[in-house]
Amino acid sequence: MRGVWTPERIRAAEQRLFDTVPEPVVMRRAANGVALHVRRLLGRRSGRVAGRHVTLLVGAGNNGGDALWAGALLRRRGVGVTAVLLAPDRTHPEGLRALRAAGGRVVPAGTESGLAPEAAEALRRGDVVVDGVVGLSARGGLRPLAAEAVAHIAGPVVAVDLPSGVDPVTGAVDGVAVSAELTVTFGCLRPCHVLGEGARRSGRVRVVDIGLDPWLEAPDFSVPEAVDVGGLWPVPDREDDKYTQGVLGVAAGSASFPGAAMLTAAGAVRAASGMVRYAGPAADAVRERWPEVVATGSVGDAGRVQAWSVGPGIGTGGSGREVLAAVLEAGRPVVADADAITLLASDTTLWDARDPDVPVVLTPHDGEFARLTGSAPRDRVAEAVRAARRYDVVLLLKGNSTVVAAPDGRVLVHPCGQSWPATAGSGDVLTGMIGKLMAAGLDPLWACGCAVLVHARAAEIAATGPEPAPAGAAGARSSSGAVGAPIGASALVEAVPAAVRETRAAALGGPRAPRPSR
Ligand SMILES: NC(=O)C1=CN([C@@H]2O[C@H](COP(=O)(O)OP(=O)(O)OC[C@H]3O[C@@H](n4cnc5c(N)ncnc54)[C@H](OP(=O)(O)O)[C@@H]3O)[C@@H](O)[C@H]2O)[C@@H](O)CC1
Numbered sequence: 282m283r284g285v286w287t288p289e290r291i292r293a294a295e296q297r298l299f300d301t302v303p304e305p306v307v308m309r310r311a312a313n314g315v316a317l318h319v320r321r322l323l324g325r326r327s328g329r330v331a332g333r334h335v336t337l338l339v340g341a342g343n344n345g346g347d348a349l350w351a352g353a354l355l356r357r358r359g360v361g362v363t364a365v366l367l368a369p370d371r372t373h374p375e376g377l378r379a380l381r382a383a384g385g386r387v388v389p390a391g392t393e394s395g396l397a398p399e400a401a402e403a404l405r406r407g408d409v410v411v412d413g414v415v416g417l418s419a420r421g422g423l424r425p426l427a428a429e430a431v432a433h434i435a436g437p438v439v440a441v442d443l444p445s446g447v448d449p450v451t452g453a454v455d456g457v458a459v460s461a462e463l464t465v466t467f468g469c470l471r472p473c474h475v476l477g478e479g480a481r482r483s484g485r486v487r488v489v490d491i492g493l494d495p496w497l498e499a500p501d502f503s504v505p506e507a508v509d510v511g512g513l514w515p516v517p518d519r520e521d522d523k524y525t526q527g528v529l530g531v532a533a534g535s536a537s538f539p540g541a542a543m544l545t546a547a548g549a550v551r552a553a554s555g556m557v558r559y560a561g562p563a564a565d566a567v568r569e570r571w572p573e574v575v576a577t578g579s580v581g582d583a584g585r586v587q588a589w590s591v592g593p594g595i596g597t598g599g600s601g602r603e604v605l606a607a608v609l610e611a612g613r614p615v616v617a618d619a620d621a622i623t624l625l626a627s628d629t630t631l632w633d634a635r636d637p638d639v640p641v642v643l644t645p646h647d648g649e650f651a652r653l654t655g656s657a658p659r660d661r662v663a664e665a666v667r668a669a670r671r672y673d674v675v676l677l678l679k680g681n682s683t684v685v686a687a688p689d690g691r692v693l694v695h696p697c698g699q700s701w702p703a704t705a706g707s708g709d710v711l712t713g714m715i716g717k718l719m720a721a722g723l724d725p726l727w728a729c730g731c732a733v734l735v736h737a738r739a740a741e742i743a744a745t746g747p748e749p750a751p752a753g754a755a756g757a758r759s760s761s762g763a764v765g766a767p768i769g770a771s772a773l774v775e776a777v778p779a780a781v782r783e784t785r786a787a788a789l790g791g792p793r794a795p796r797p798s799r
């Protein structure tokens with residue numbers, strides 16, 4: 282699990298660090314890290330470092346200062362360095378002096394009327410461009426000259442701290458932004474490294490140790506890793522039988538649309554052993570496809586369960602409402618998705634059926650979130666937390682970075698790094714998986730965190746095969762450039778056991794999973 286801290290809390294920790302270590306020393310540590318990663322990238326790309334050319338794009342703050350110090354260090358390794366200054370009269374003075382003393386070239390970026398030709402040429406020619414435009418203090422979209430400069434970058438970019446143009450807190454991009462091959466950050470991850478567009482723009486993220494750890498308190502949120510998920514994933518003990526591993530009830534689908542029922546049940550069956558009961562009008566179809574599922578016609582006839590997955594395909598009319606009310610009245614942990622969310626949004630009296638001591642998980646996408654709360658999410662973490670508190674639920678906000686917020690303030694974020702799970706029915710599978718993990722006794726927040734990571738990895742395995750894709754932002758997998766074939770939710774389901782084996786292997790330190798049998 283990797284912690285993520287907001288800029289405000291990083292600043293607070295940084296101030297405490299500066300009480301014991303002088304600021305210039307901390308900055309040199311940061312710059313050393315940037316220079317090291319630029320050298321590695323140059324070496325990887327062209328086999329040598331000396332004689333290569335690096336262009337620094339330098340803004341007015343300490344972010345630009347880091348870039349200039351890194352440039353001075355690179356000069357000493359024989360790298361040609363040109364600094365393009367966006368605000369020559371407000372450039373970090375010590376950094377600029379150090380670069381000049383090391384023999385670096387300095388050119389002004391231009392004026393308000395546009396980019397100077399010499400600056401444009403330097404940005405085009407750099408074997409690597411170091412983005413030191415703006416870091417933690419970024420506000421709003423890039424200023425026009427910075428945006429024009431960024432648009433002229435041709436080579437790979439190493440971003441200092443974060444890719445400029447990305448909002449540090451939300452990861453949102455408004456206009457032009459840097460797309461980095463690599464982001465070198467300091468002390469800990471920032472939200473934009475794992476959220477939305479920011480996660481994609483950050484590329485691979487490397488965290489440099491600058492001595493901040495002792496001053497960082499609990500993170501604002503965490504990114505689960507395979508090792509965490511594999512350690513929590515339920516597997517049968519010697520003493521277990523089908524009941525002790527947890528029985529899930531599935532209330533999904535309809536007679537004319539049995540697909541949602543099948544996929545929700547399938548997610549549950551593939552996620553963990555134990556038992557799955559189905560209750561609803563698609564009982565015959567479910568029984569035929571999944572003989573291990575005990576299928577009945579109604580929630581009342583289903584028998585004992587430890588949790589319910591409800592919602593996909595139940596409809597938003599009277600019969601769907603009855604199904605949802607019956608599930609909520611059963612007094613067991615519930616994961617409610619799709620039509621169940623729409624019903625809860627449109628008829629608040631349904632909440633009365635809920636036992637307030639029993640956990641409820643809601644799994645909206647943006648549209649369902651807007652139906653529930655009245656507006657689409659912008660700051661996804663803050664708004665997921667607000668909604669989780671307002672409804673006293675664990676709220677899983679689906680997206681390329683999925684946010685899971687508990688009413689007690691705990692938050693997990695999974696930056697998917699790829700879009701293979703974006704296929705019809707894949708949400709139904711996830712609902713079944715989460716429910717099954719809750720039935721097995723997992724804390725609802727972690728049932729969601731575990732299911733989301735395995736679900737995303739299963740989609741990737743189904744699309745690209747089981748070989749690991751290169752690590753993306755914050756250890757997420759990136760499929761950019763990976764060869765893959767489009768998949769449906771049924772293929773995703775079949776790859777769930779392989780993804781589970783992988784996470785368990787990570788937790789146990791054992792060999793990677795064999796190819797899934799399909
Ligand atoms: N915290 C740590 O652990 C450590 C932090 N360190 C480093 O310090 C960095 C933070 O430095 P910082 O506070 O000086 O601010 P920074 O991000 O350089 O930006 C300020 C300038 O940017 C400008 N600007 C703003 N928005 C803009 C936009 N949209 N588009 C364009 N320009 C924009 C704004 O200009 P103005 O508004 O004045 O015109 C202002 O002058 C941090 O990211 C890290 O690299 C390390 O050295 C050590 C460890």
Ligand SMILES: [K+]
Nearest residue numbers: 412415441443
């Ligand atoms: K930057």
